[in-house]
Amino acid sequence: MLHIVNKSPFKYRNLDTCVRVSEKEDPIILIEDGVYAALKGSSIEGLMKKTLEDHPVFAIRADLKARGIDEVLDGIEVCDYSCFVDMVEKHIPYSWL
Amino acid sequence: MLHIVNKSPFKYRNLDTCVRVSEKEDPIILIEDGVYAALKGSSIEGLMKKTLEDHPVFAIRADLKARGIDEVLDGIEVCDYSCFVDMVEKHIPYSWL
């Protein structure tokens, strides 16, 4: 199962439930405003580091670039739309809207 | 200044900033999904009790009724649309969308 998160973690509590309702090793992909979770030195860095211990986390390059984020938190893998498609091919997706 | 909060506190972190950027005694009015903050025994009861120490908090009756909330947290004043209008008459409103 692939968890798609498109919400800013500073505004929404989405990520908390996503992490609670997920299995170890389930990949999480950050898209749209969800990529703000990749910011370094933010107040949710702790939550993200904990998340990264259990899950591979990806963030869409085009969305990071749009938001001026050129350095992401260690462990988050930057991924383009083509890799996003590959991941949906491999896993059943659920969008945490 | 009147703070209008229309978001569920379980989904959004709105209320946190509203409380941070407010003056003691500023009234807060809960409308739409914002009235879920008036639920008793919820995980945000602590935040609400702290808020109630510094602010008069109101919740719109029609919105509470729509959501099946017939008992509100102690200290929250139930208020109809007419009283909502009175409050906007008395204070400059800001909506925490």
Add this chain to the structure above:
Amino acid sequence: MFVNRKAPHGSIYAYEGLEVILIFGAYDQEISAAFLDDAVLSLKKGQDTSEIGTKEFSATFRVLEAYGVENRYVERESLEQRGLTEEDLVMDVEVVDGATLRKYMGEQDVLLPF
């Protein structure tokens, strides 16, 4: 599986989501519905939208079983966070923890969010 996470009335997703569940039920597919986060509030007893003017639909959840939606799950922590218990809900559901819900979600071909 329908995985509902939004509160009713403030926005239309819960209502239009329910419309989808009913149609899928009529199409005779094997479907299930999960309610977590604010979606558990859609199932709260005693809702009356007459004074805000929007459509009331919580009663419709009671027909889900008749529509073939045999599996109806509610996530325990979502209920508890909102100070609710199973007795506060308009329909019979299976209350499960997050890990169990994840297991059920993992058995599905399609996960539709509302």
Add this chain to the structure above:
Amino acid sequence: MFVNRKAPHGSIYAYEGLEVILIFGAYDQEISAAFLDDAVLSLKKGQDTSEIGTKEFSATFRVLEAYGVENRYVERESLEQRGLTEEDLVMDVEVVDGATLRKYMGEQDVLLPF
């Protein structure tokens, strides 16, 4: 006063909010703009939306001063929560704490949220 709280790009509010600020500036009113919560992200340097296809507008904030928007506030805690500093922003702003921002908001006749 424009009190902006939303992130850019994921939704249009930040952009359409900026359009309002520019028009009000052109109408020669005394206006001010505050950025808190995710709206501080609108001011982040280095944004390039070419690959997602939406309009880029962060550069436009630089003209706010020329449009008569003399008071431009950013709330300190909103910046810090996002790991940003004043140097990360595209325009000169006054960084204030929540209490000070509340004081400024209290001096206004109209507070428009975007």
Add this chain to the structure above:
Amino acid sequence: MKFGILVQEGPYNHQASDSAYNFIQAALEKGHEITGVFFYNDGVINTTKLMDIPADDRHISKRWSDLGAKGIQLIVCVAAAKRRGINPDVLIENARIDGLGQLSELCIESDRLITFGD
């Protein structure tokens, strides 16, 4: 007192439109004046006359048009309307499409400006 209203969300999808309407009704009942309703962002979708609503539900655009018939000005932002396919051909009666400058006017004319959105 003079109230100006800003509606930022579309009909049915968010409660903002209903809350704005309920607020206006309550304000009018108390003898206040509504200086105008400005529709911005997805709010412009409130003003299409092409809505086709079942009899057991409120007809949101008709409700706005009726309010306009009572003399309350309904202003639809032209830039926001163009993005969402609202033009004079589909506009409800008693509303007008106009520029953002009209929102500025509304702020000046009103004692209070209150926003309903998401």
Add this chain to the structure above:
Amino acid sequence: MKFGILVQEGPYNHQASDSAYNFIQAALEKGHEITGVFFYNDGVINTTKLMDIPADDRHISKRWSDLGAKGIQLIVCVAAAKRRGINPDVLIENARIDGLGQLSELCIESDRLITFGD
């Protein structure tokens, strides 16, 4: 692989529509099949031909129509469309208004159903 797409938000107002489009482009480039795009909730507003967009911005409904011209079915939920003033008169070419049952069909026909919304 066969991908079905569900779009729940309107154009410009949320990025959902753009993300769906970018996802589809990438999937097509990789040789996947798009079984259809279903527009629900405010997503139906993507399909109005009345949008009037400045030349320096993407024209979202035209972009969808062009995708439909390539043979990808674009299905607009009739119930959601009626609430928002979308009807056959204003519908873009290469799209059709149909029932929610078509979303059920789309789920059955597709190996994956992915939702873009808010």
